[in-house]
Amino acid sequence: MAKSTYHHGDLRAALLAVAAEQIAAGGVDSVSLRELARRAGVSHAAPAHHFGDRRGLLTELAVEGFGLLADALAAAPDLRERAIAYVRFALAHPGHFEVMFRRDLLRPDDPRLADARARSGEYLRSGTASPPAALAAWSLVHGFASLWREGALAGSALATDSDPQALARLMVGAIRFE
């Protein structure tokens, strides 16, 4: 759209969007380059030109994700809201989130990935009393988001009647960092 159309439109962005959608719907294992190509209306080998291989595409998605996460964290005023923002990001962008922490699916030494990761990492560490507290805060929200996303909390007495946002606030309110 923005970059105008080459052969068949902005294929690169289209593939990323469809991929995120597909991961959110069926998990990352349900993503096949050939199916993405089909959905975008191009031939089965077209994605390779933009991303090299499957890792390349998922790495690009992870870079996007860390950028979005950093923005979300930057907009939060304090530690508590930053924690909630982390959860909100994971739930709002499940397709990105699912890939960001799956190193086995990514190009491990992509510099753009390292940069994006570092940038969001700064926000994660800011505003806590101590390094262990920062680690605890990150682990807490990351664990919650992962468990919720996997449906592991479905059996819990709490999980049924609350939306995840409210549940996350409740959880964060149940602990104190010191």
Add this chain to the structure above:
Amino acid sequence: MAKSTYHHGDLRAALLAVAAEQIAAGGVDSVSLRELARRAGVSHAAPAHHFGDRRGLLTELAVEGFGLLADALAAAPDLRERAIAYVRFALAHPGHFEVMFRRDLLRPDDPRLADARARSGEYLRSGTASPPAALAAWSLVHGFASLWREGALAGSALATDSDPQALARLMVGAIRFE
């Protein structure tokens, strides 16, 4: 071994063991039924007889995993030690852990899986002041184990010089449940 040997030894257990090993080494995506069969010295279709399909095998691994986790949690005297035991389990049995919370890879309504999950869930919820505190504790250790396993903590100033056990203790010590 225990069940004696049929055609070619105790294939079922052998496949599960090799699978756990392979997941720990190269991630769950690196597991192929054909390669497992090769490593066990049987034909490519032999695993299907014991597990049906790939989901069946991974589901069995998850059932095993939840059993091991429940045992580990049961042996811990108090909440704090239970938290550490959770982390220790995840690090000691990465092949099992990686599969247990990946619902997309498992048979979603396997009754044995549901049972095993419920059994370990009981221990997770026991000994905490309130349901939100239990959720926080679980999220905390689950997040930490996930992040550590993915190498996401490698950049942290803390992570370099400590072993994960000690780091987990440090982290758990940095918060208070109320």
Add this chain to the structure above:
DNA sequence: CCCAGAATCTTGACAGCGACAAGATAGCTC
């Protein structure tokens, strides 16, 4: 002892996948 029947494993086949190579087509630059 042996022989049905079941459990276990093998062989063979098929479609879908990621990756690579080689060629076609469209857009850009000078």
Add this chain to the structure above:
DNA sequence: GAGCTATCTTGTCGCTGTCAAGATTCTGGG
């Protein structure tokens, strides 16, 4: 408009999961 590059297509290969059909071994009752 000629060359050049980016973009996409076509064709192929080996690998995978899954299914079907057959072979082999174990087991239990006469």
